[in-house]
Amino acid sequence: KQVVVATGNAGKVREIEQALAGLGWQLTALGAVTLPEETGATYEENAALKACAAAVASGLPALADDSGLEVEALDGQPGVYSARFGNRPNDQERNLYLLEKLRGATNRRARFVSVVILAYPDGHLETYRGEMSGQLLEGPRGENGFGYDPLFVPDGETRSLAEMTVEEKRAISHRGRALAALQAAHQHGLPS
Ligand code: ITT
Numbered sequence: 001k002q003v004v005v006a007t008g009n010a011g012k013v014r015e016i017e018q019a020l021a022g023l024g025w026q027l028t029a030l031g032a033v034t035l036p037e038e039t040g041a042t043y044e045e046n047a048a049l050k051a052c053a054a055a056v057a058s059g060l061p062a063l064a065d066d067s068g069l070e071v072e073a074l075d076g077q078p079g080v081y082s083a084r085f086g087n088r089p090n091d092q093e094r095n096l097y098l099l100e101k102l103r104g105a106t107n108r109r110a111r112f113v114s115v116v117i118l119a120y121p122d123g124h125l126e127t128y129r130g131e132m133s134g135q136l137l138e139g140p141r142g143e144n145g146f147g148y149d150p151l152f153v154p155d156g157e158t159r160s161l162a163e164m165t166v167e168e169k170r171a172i173s174h175r176g177r178a179l180a181a182l183q184a185a186h187q188h189g190l191p192s
Pocket of ligand 1: 006007008009012035038050065066067068069082083112145146147148149173175
């Protein structure tokens with residue numbers, strides 16, 4: 001079965017391909033399809049916007065992830081705005097911005113949320129959600145992963161996500177959990 005992976009984020013592509021390898025689907029890149037602007041107020045709305053646009057444009061089922069980091073001391077920010085936090089242009093700059101915002105903060109608790117939606121060209125949607133709680137470091141650690149990974153130590157772990165392999169991150173992460181639920185629902189084949 002051919003399924004379009006509707007993301008422009010290479011880190012997500014790696015994690016999705018690794019997590020869904022067991023399904024034997026032919027995962028296809030977006031190609032010429034451009035994703036719509038993320039105008040939704042929730043992860044669910046934004047994931048649906050991206051997955052539906054790709055499914056309609058390609059005529060194939062399409063999978064999208066919308067995700068974010070919710071920081072307790074910042075009242076849940078940046079949340080759905082995680083990819084544009086502080087209007088900073090890249091992951092490294094956004095990490096510095098987050099560290100500035102948290103300077104001196106004793107509560108460094110945060111959680112990642114991922115909503116994965118599989119959309120079909122006929123408009124049918126499947127929605128899967130995963131979360132992971134942890135603590136934010138005072139400086140980056142590790143080179144793996146993407147986004148806020150170098151700053152985040154999951155509960156029960158000592159390493160940051162950027163010090164883990166893709167496999168180790170998948171076993172505990174927000175996206176890993178959402179994708180595990182998708183995989184379980186499709187163990188016996190993709191409906192039509
Ligand atoms: P697409 O919309 O093309 O999929 P994006 O990066 O813009 O790519 P989002 O709008 O969902 O995706 O933004 C999510 C942001 O949240 C992402 O850019 C990271 O900054 C952060 N994020 C989400 N999951 C993460 C993870 O597993 N590790 C580190 N940062 C993550």
